[in-house]
Amino acid sequence: MKMLINVPETVVADALRGIAAAHPELTVDVENRLVVRRDAPVEGRVALVSGGGSGHEPLHSGFVGPGMLAAACPGEVFTSPVPDQMVRAAAAVDSGRGVLFVVKNYTGDVLNFDMAAELAEDEGIQVAKVLVDDDVAVRDSLYTAGRRGTGATLFVEKIAGAAAEEGAPLERVEAIGRQVNASSRSFGVALSSVTTPAKGGPSFDLPAGELELGIGIHGEPGRERRPMMTSGELADLAVDAVLEDLPPGGPVLVLVNGMGATPLLELYGFTAEVHRVLGERGVPVARTLTGNYVTSLDMAGCSVTLCRADEELLRLWDAPVSTPALRWGR
């Protein structure tokens, strides 16, 4: 696989220089690997900090800005950031009202954010955590004990970020984040493998004419392989897998997420099928977001995330947000 890079060793630093170039509204510390909203710390506001391995862009750096994250800590490709980054981020954004860590459930991330929380508290920063574990495909996986954190991360960061922006206290922002995670489930499908810069070739073999159901966002194995299916068949399978485990409730937020290399034309076609299935199952849709948001480098494929949204979550979802990748309201 050919990549648009200099050398594998500088991929993350090069991208951070590019984020700095394209987004003067963010403060980018290339050396310490931090992306911070320029006006941080924002007085009287709880600050959200997230991070994880690189290769899932726009997650998380593309979600930094008013109404969402105060800071993101990118690790090496598919590798957790280190506690030092997270502590530095917390110190940069804490206004005195505390910091919420949004942590995807991968062993390295969990350990490092736990350690960072202790270190930050030693420095007098109040820290709470929300663990995101929305992927229904498998229990325990290559890098995870329990369920993996995938698409729901976007919902948690947007909705808890809106609560923080409105001035909610840390306990409330944390509770909202936990509610969003508890109300969300995801299922992903791979049509191709993923190529990491370090390896330079496919991470796994997926024969022509087969797809992998229940894939993770690092090429971790899913539930099973099957012969190629149509978009409609895949929507039936993915939506049913999500609904089987989704708590009952009202309307849903829908994320139809591309893994990176699947054309938007196809993602919109898949969105139509997801809506068809939800209609057939009697699940009302409140909002739909289609695009490449929680990606896996050059992997072809998609995931579906549903979140049961009560009126308060829906109001916070609709609240203004201004980040590189999500921007609406004012």
Add this chain to the structure above:
Amino acid sequence: MKMLINVPETVVADALRGIAAAHPELTVDVENRLVVRRDAPVEGRVALVSGGGSGHEPLHSGFVGPGMLAAACPGEVFTSPVPDQMVRAAAAVDSGRGVLFVVKNYTGDVLNFDMAAELAEDEGIQVAKVLVDDDVAVRDSLYTAGRRGTGATLFVEKIAGAAAEEGAPLERVEAIGRQVNASSRSFGVALSSVTTPAKGGPSFDLPAGELELGIGIHGEPGRERRPMMTSGELADLAVDAVLEDLPPGGPVLVLVNGMGATPLLELYGFTAEVHRVLGERGVPVARTLTGNYVTSLDMAGCSVTLCRADEELLRLWDAPVSTPALRWGR
């Protein structure tokens, strides 16, 4: 190549149903293949209409909304829409102040928009046209006499769309569109071939370890093939090719555009290199946009578009826009 589709014949209709599902703020006519802003016609405002073959999403349907296009007409994949679509679009959005057709320079598009302009004028709709032909890579190509229209389409649609939104008359909106095109140049690079749904396999062969310089957005041949280069080497080559032909002037708008399958992590790294080269050449940068905007289905690669922006163009670029793919201001 595996695709997330039902059957090739319904790819465009399926995507339109998905756009309708995800974007209730747009009116989507699946049967007649039109995407229209819901509040059209907007009284007292000139309306922009564009369109072209599908497979370049978010171009053009993702650019429909306040501050940009009033309507988009998607054709089959890599195939011009028909005059009937364009006339229908013009009739749906004309407030009496006229319609501007934004046409990428491909033979089919040019012929069909010309015919549509005549038919619309027969119906009493005043029509002006802006032809986009920004690609410096080749003169004449598989589907084009003269230069191809690529990344600058986004600049023309955004900036002329802002002028229309402010209430400028048709002649002025047309003049702004022409100025943007005349001030813009692009150069693209392919790291892989493209797969169309109808063909199901690569449109051309690009050996491992080679890239194609000066590629178009339909897999049309470029200038030459070369052994794989680094991101930095490619930025030198692409930016210099653009600057060689760019009119002199002040600061530039920069579009670092992904062709579809290149990860955002790599596009940001390339953005850093583009900025480095512009700095070395003494070209000040006013604004930078990085992402997948004018794509070629599942092709890996990127393009660079520069536009010399005077204060008025810059003001119009910064003006509010609210579309699925570009959204800022209020």
